[in-house]
Amino acid sequence: MKFSLSAAMLAVALLASACSTATRTVAPISAAEVGEVRAGSGYLKGYLAPAELPDSLALLPPPPAEGSAALAADAATFRTLTALQGTPRGALAVQDANLRFPKAAETFSCALGLPISEEATPNLNMLLRRTLTDAGIATYKAKDKYQRTRPFVVFKAPSCTPREEAALAKDGSYPSGHSAAGWAWAMVLTEVAPERSDALLQRGRAFSQSRGICGVHWQSDIEAGRLIGAATVARLHANPVFNAQVDAARLEVARARAQGSTPGRDCAAEAAALGSSSMLAP
Template sequence: MRHLIKIFAVILAIGFALPAAGQDAKPFSDAKEINLLTLLPTPPANDSAQMKAELAEILTLQVTRTPEMSARAVADAEENVWRFADVIDNPKFTKENLPKFSAFFDRIVETEGAVVDPAKDVWKRPRPHLYSDLVKPIVPLSKSGAYPSGHTTVGTLMGIVLANMVPEKKAPIMARAWEYGHNRLVGGIHYASDIEAGRIAGTVIAQTITTHDDYKSEYEAAKAELRTALSL
């Protein structure tokens, strides 16, 4: 009986020690290597004409967006590569079928936060709903700085990496990445210049991390797994 209790205790200890999926993902880079404060222009001032024009664009979309546009914007609030499933268009494109690919893109997502969040904290651009009571977002709210858009950054980054893996679908993948960023504007949670800066940031990150040895090895393994699953 004591022997069984000891075994059970060991099993419990191992179980509690295991990290949840995705939580142990480490970024491929960070703000020390990619300093967006020196790469991006400063966001528009709160009292500037550009800020007012960007607010007007959000308010226009707020009354013209269709139910379909709204639904896609809400769905795209998720930050993961599986949002590209509609353009990959293959039932094998799932987390369960692609463990190496999934773990690799967990690191891609973590990289965005490691690079973008420090810049957001410095610029502290108010989100549209915090700047104007007229803005009614339809996606989850956030009090972090609006500039640059993290969702757009990671969408662009994921799109570039995925398009490199599946060049046969490069055009639709990059169009989907563009829509992913634009949906932050549709959702009423970002300004146009946040989206533009996010696309720049995502492109810079994608180019930078390709020089890292750990990225190269994990990319090749993830790419091979994906293309095999998709029969490419």
């Protein structure tokens, strides 16, 4: 029996498809399957092993030295940003301080234009939970080395999260873990929904600036955190489970848009708060 060229090509395509299906990476959406970093912590394990994380100590310069122009600029920005405490933008900064899920999943819902939750978008929700851990832990080589004192401690000023001040005072300020996570989230979300890239990146920038408004990070901490967030996402692209989860999240987003889903958050109030401070946040 003779095969035509088209039949042979079809056979090869079907075989390739079967092999692809058989070897396709499955990304878990169950927190129980992924497991926590520490039992009872609520933070899930990341995608990356410790040895795979970017080296923040190698990637970052030391924080600004005493008496330097850079430190003076940090202090000036501290005064500018903390003046927003007590305003609607300050209230948003308080919300941004919360990295606990399920609440933290809502942070980018307005920028995405869709609700984000374990129920509505389980793969997207898992992406945020696991990249939070990867980006946050990646900051600790530099944090532990420099042990930079946080600005609210230096200036004996109130932060916007007083219940966290005791713990924050013991944790190094440089680089900002929140900023690393927020920028990593923004970058991952632009891959899931590239048509919303500008809004997502703007929200990621604002999320990191919230740490300056709260008085718990210097501007140089925030900028260094964004770099580590970007480095973490770059490394994540070599992880097959992460890539599979991104692919699955894209399908969730497309399905949610087709269904006409909308964020369960006051997006007009959020936009107003962010717009009122856009010229003040460097």
